[in-house]
Amino acid sequence: MDMNAFRLDGKVALVTGASAGIGFEIAAALAEAGAKVAFNNTNPKKMEAAIAAYKARGIDAKGYLCNVTDEEQVQALVAQIEKDLGVIDILVNNAGIIKRIPMLEMKAEEFRQVIDVDLNAPFLMAKAVIPGMIKKGHGKIINICSMMSELGRETVSAYAAAKGGLKMLTRNICAEYGEYNIQCNGIGPGYIATPQTAPLRERQSDGSRHPFDQFIVAKTPAARWGEPEDLAGPAVFLASDASNFVNGHILYVDGGILAYIGKQP
Ligand code: NAP
Ligand code: GCO
Numbered sequence: 691m692d693m694n695a696f697r698l699d700g701k702v703a704l705v706t707g708a709s710a711g712i713g714f715e716i717a718a719a720l721a722e723a724g725a726k727v728a729f730n731n732t733n734p735k736k737m738e739a740a741i742a743a744y745k746a747r748g749i750d751a752k753g754y755l756c757n758v759t760d761e762e763q764v765q766a767l768v769a770q771i772e773k774d775l776g777v778i779d780i781l782v783n784n785a786g787i788i789k790r791i792p793m794l795e796m797k798a799e800e801f802r803q804v805i806d807v808d809l810n811a812p813f814l815m816a817k818a819v820i821p822g823m824i825k826k827g828h829g830k831i832i833n834i835c836s837m838m839s840e841l842g843r844e845t846v847s848a849y850a851a852a853k854g855g856l857k858m859l860t861r862n863i864c865a866e867y868g869e870y871n872i873q874c875n876g877i878g879p880g881y882i883a884t885p886q887t888a889p890l891r892e893r894q895s896d897g898s899r900h901p902f903d904q905f906i907v908a909k910t911p912a913a914r915w916g917e918p919e920d921l922a923g924p925a926v927f928l929a930s931d932a933s934n935f936v937n938g939h940i941l942y943v944d945g946g947i948l949a950y951i952g953k954q955p
Contacts, residue, residue: 695932699724702776703929704768706730706758706815707785708751709740711884712834712918716782719922720929721749725780728771730756758785758811768818777822780830780929783812783856788886790845801848808852809859816863820872829872830929833860835940837948839878857940864938873937875928880944881906882916891915909952912945920945 698720705717708729721727721744729751731737737753744751752774756767771778787807789800812833823829838850839857856876863874881887890902907913924943927933942948 696926696930697724698780698926698930701725701779701929702728702771703780703782704728704730704771704778704815704819705782705784706811708782709733709736709753711886712879712882712921713782713784714740714743715918715922716784716925717751718744718747718749719926720780720782721751722747723926723930725929726752726775728752728754728775728778730754730758730767731785732757758815759806761814764811764814764818768822772822777826778819779823779826779828780832781815781819782832782834782925782929783815784834785811786834786886788846788849790889792845793847796848801851804848805852805855808849809855812856813859816859816874820863820867820870823872824867824870827871829867829870830933831860831863831872831874832925832928833857833874833876835860835876835878837878837880837942837944839876839940840942840948860940861938868937871934873928873933875933875936875938876940877921877924877928878940878942878944878948879921880910880916880942880947882918882920884918887915906947908955909950910945910947911950914945916943916945 703720703725705713707713708717709731717727717729741753756763833856835856836853839853842850860874860876892900924941
């Protein structure tokens with residue numbers, strides 16, 4: 691096998707929300723595999739810090755302020771990247787939010803906000819990049835799903851609905867555009883140590899570990915939280931020619947948690 695199939699030289703990649711966390715590590719890995727990398731976010735200060743952090747890794751990532759829920763901004767983002775770097779070959783829909791609120795206490799507006807970022811925005815982003823991919827004769831779309839694409843849990847109704855929908859959007863893009871040599875797959879991270887899950891890992895006032903932290907470690911065969919770096923290899927694989935016959939698949943990168951009933955207390 692030609693191992694260059696895992697390289698991304700000459701490719702243009704856009705990772706949404708890659709100012710920190712999972713998106714940052716995925717964007718860095720795509721760059722280290724040879725891609726020219728663009729990323730977007732909404733917060734100028736985090737953008738600046740991210741560009742410096744990419745530079746410290748020897749990566750010349752191009753940052754764009756863009757709210758992925760705004761269709762006009764999304765269209766303008768894709769057009770600007772095409773001018774600056776070229777037509778987008780790889781899109782990673784990573785930008786996402788979560789609101790942990792019991793359903794009966796959650797306002798309709800709060801539910802809509804989560805659906806807007808986590809489900810509507812990946813639709814808008816995919817719609818914006820697919821025409822260029824069709825013209826180019828190939829494309830890779832990677833949607834960052836979640837274990838909540840498969841499982842529910844208290845207080846995350848909007849997030850689980852969005853990520854379940856994102857799993858099916860992934861399969862539908864595969865169905866509709868596979869004939870144009872576009873592969874659309876998902877990555878389903880398990881519990882990963884990022885700002886988004888920081889509240890679930892906070893030390894208690896007596897210095898003990900958060901009960902949820904203990905719960906997740908007991909439920910995970912790897913007996914640890916994932917790190918954003920754990921997602922780098924799977925992302926490079928799904929962004930590369932090595933996965934050209936993988937389509938509509940959700941690759942769970944979860945330390946085995948979805949396969950395991952959990953350690954007996
Ligand atoms: P994070 O650290 O909170 O990063 C989320 C990123 O999304 C931030 O950089 C944020 O950038 C950006 N963002 C949020 N709303 C945006 C918008 N409207 N437009 C543009 N950018 C926006 O979260 P993370 O843990 O790395 O999560 C990244 C993805 O992985 C999310 O889709 C999340 O649902 C998913 N995921 C996370 C885990 C986990 O355990 N951490 C597990 C499974 C799936 P700014 O704030 O700078 O705008
Ligand atoms: C939560 C967590 C999870 C993770 C991830 C798991 O509150 O349960 O935030 O939702 O973010 O999605 O795969």
